[in-house]
Amino acid sequence: MMLNAAEIIKTVKKLIEVRIEMVKKDFEEHIAQLITKIALLSMMVILAVLILLFSSISLAFYFAEITYSNALGFFYVGLIYVGLFIVLYVIKDSKTIQNSILEGLHKFFVYTKNQKKDHDE
Numbered sequence: 001m002m003l004n005a006a007e008i009i010k011t012v013k014k015l016i017e018v019r020i021e022m023v024k025k026d027f028e029e030h031i032a033q034l035i036t037k038i039a040l041l042s043m044m045v046i047l048a049v050l051i052l053l054f055s056s057i058s059l060a061f062y063f064a065e066i067t068y069s070n071a072l073g074f075f076y077v078g079l080i081y082v083g084l085f086i087v088l089y090v091i092k093d094s095k096t097i098q099n100s101i102l103e104g105l106h107k108f109f110v111y112t113k114n115q116k117k118d119h120d121e
Contacts, residue, residue, distance in 0.1 A: 037109055056081075 056077050064073025091097055 034109070041108070 059080075060074040060077040061070075062073070063076045064070040067073055067076075
């Protein structure tokens with residue numbers, strides 16, 4: 001009887017150890033995926049900023065060519081950004097906009113996990 005109980009305890013300990021290792025591996029995988037997503041998102045943001053910068057400079061020089069004044073060309077681009085800022089400031093408290101952004105970020109960060117679950121099934 002004692003031998004049987006000792007074997008059961010040993011088996012339960014082994015099962016717990018295996019389960020802990022599985023949870024650790026799963027956690028490490030999720031952290032790696034999260035870091036990868038954050039790195040990708042960071043690169044996308046940097047690229048978007050560069051695109052916006054060079055597009056703005058190009059648009060400013062285009063307006064400068066039309067108005068025959070570099071100052072006016074850059075001023076008009078500045079006015080466009082002020083207009084965008086005002087629009088964003090007015091809609092900043094919109095729950096619809098906030099929910100859309102939150103849903104988009106949620107899809108971006110959780111998509112891989114859901115896709116993997118669908119693939120495993």
